[in-house]
Amino acid sequence: APAHHAAIVFEHAEENPQVDDESHYNAKYDRCEGIEFDAIAPDEKGTALFFKGDHLWKGFSGPAELANATFQELDEYHHLGHVDAAFRMHNKDGKDSKHHDHVFFFLDDKVFSYYNHTLEKSFPLEIQQVFPGIPSHLDAAVECPKGECTTDSVLFFKGHEVYKFDIRNNTVKKKVWDHLPVCTSAFRWLEHYYCFHGHNFTRFHPLSGEVEANYPKETRRYFMSCPNFGHGAGHRRPRCKLDAITTDSTGKSYAFIGIMYIRLDTLRDGIHPFHIVRSWKEVSGHVDAVFSYGDKIYIIQRDQIYIYKSAAHYTLIEGYPKPLKEELGIDGPVDAAFVCDEHIVHVIQGQKMLDINLEATPRAVKTEAPLPFSKIDAATCHTDGVKVFVGGEYYLYQSPKLLATSKINPVPHKISSELFGCEE
Numbered sequence: 001a002p003a004h005h006a007a008i009v010f011e012h013a014e015e016n017p018q019v020d021d022e023s024h025y026n027a028k029y030d031r032c033e034g035i036e037f038d039a040i041a042p043d044e045k046g047t048a049l050f051f052k053g054d055h056l057w058k059g060f061s062g063p064a065e066l067a068n069a070t071f072q073e074l075d076e077y078h079h080l081g082h083v084d085a086a087f088r089m090h091n092k093d094g095k096d097s098k099h100h101d102h103v104f105f106f107l108d109d110k111v112f113s114y115y116n117h118t119l120e121k122s123f124p125l126e127i128q129q130v131f132p133g134i135p136s137h138l139d140a141a142v143e144c145p146k147g148e149c150t151t152d153s154v155l156f157f158k159g160h161e162v163y164k165f166d167i168r169n170n171t172v173k174k175k176v177w178d179h180l181p182v183c184t185s186a187f188r189w190l191e192h193y194y195c196f197h198g199h200n201f202t203r204f205h206p207l208s209g210e211v212e213a214n215y216p217k218e219t220r221r222y223f224m225s226c227p228n229f230g231h232g233a234g235h236r237r238p239r240c241k242l243d244a245i246t247t248d249s250t251g252k253s254y255a256f257i258g259i260m261y262i263r264l265d266t267l268r269d270g271i272h273p274f275h276i277v278r279s280w281k282e283v284s285g286h287v288d289a290v291f292s293y294g295d296k297i298y299i300i301q302r303d304q305i306y307i308y309k310s311a312a313h314y315t316l317i318e319g320y321p322k323p324l325k326e327e328l329g330i331d332g333p334v335d336a337a338f339v340c341d342e343h344i345v346h347v348i349q350g351q352k353m354l355d356i357n358l359e360a361t362p363r364a365v366k367t368e369a370p371l372p373f374s375k376i377d378a379a380t381c382h383t384d385g386v387k388v389f390v391g392g393e394y395y396l397y398q399s400p401k402l403l404a405t406s407k408i409n410p411v412p413h414k415i416s417s418e419l420f421g422c423e424e
């Protein structure tokens, strides 16, 4: 049942504050009856906020509350009919980075900026003052960070018109996405983009607006826990035993387990398994090893290697997959692979670690070291050192050299369901 899973998988996104005074709860709306939402956005803690009329739901389960109990000023400055649109700003490095993680609400021609459920000074403002070129009476809005869009942007929806607002230089590009239903709300969840219409939703590509088969889908089935509605039946959460793990140059961290992958650095917004083919279209079945080098991600499956460009969704480089022998000068299969700061990929094969210089042509094994493990499942190297995954545990080493030379294994850490979204 989804309610049961929700508690497990979404612990971090579900932190509904306990309210003693329940007087502002109101049974006017039951979202399990099928609701067309006015706006959906995550807050700075990762809780998904769903708006309808003067009501609000916090998270994927729980009752409706009055919106003005949390966001008073929406009512004070503006008699709250309903919120037209909302999004959580992603602007980590830009000139206006002080707005990063602020939640923006749009009502008629006004915009409100909140952080920690507190209205920012000088707000509300006219939409045009903050987002020049964006019309009032919007239908929906959603943030689109660099890496998913070409630059840090916001997509505003009004009818079939989509305004892509580049927050770096305040420029707007207008497009018409006729093939998409009119979105009354839009939501970015774990890098996926959703347009909500009626009590359904349609997933779209944030750059092209492209929609794949199988949409629309019923919102109640996926974004809330309702009796008699659910999804993922027949799917268990993946076991806490990895096939591969990597962190790419943009800081995205992925674990691969069977035919599923889990993004690990989105704890705030939730942890959820997706099929590997959803993000890496050409890869079917489970993978043996994955490593990141430069702006590319390398996926090894038996004796083949796939190389994907990481920028704005993963695209396979022409000519791939190629035999591993041709690319790295070794025969498959391999158990794990990782790159630290240098140009060397450390490939683990049985009890050996093979070092291959990625700048040399042709590529060949430069050095070979014995390892203190008989079988390693996955390995990755990041700012905190080399993590080696064996069964349900991992070991942390300060460097590849220490992994190869240390006589005593460090204390193992558990691959916890909490951090990895897997089943122990």
Ligand code: HEM
Pocket: 005, 006, 007, 009, 010, 060, 189, 192, 203, 217, 222, 223, 224, 231, 232, 233, 235, 236, 237, 238, 272, 273, 274, 275, 276, 278
């Ligand atoms: C609160 C908990 C959950 C929420 C909010 C949630 C939400 C979603 C959403 C929004 C989608 C994608 C719909 C789409 O893009 O078309 C999805 C897909 C899916 N979910 Fe969940 N889910 C939850 C829990 C689970 C659990 C516990 C499982 C099973 C163990 C599960 C299995 C799946 C599967 C197999 C898919 C399809 C993945 C794919 O096509 O790559 N979900 N879920």
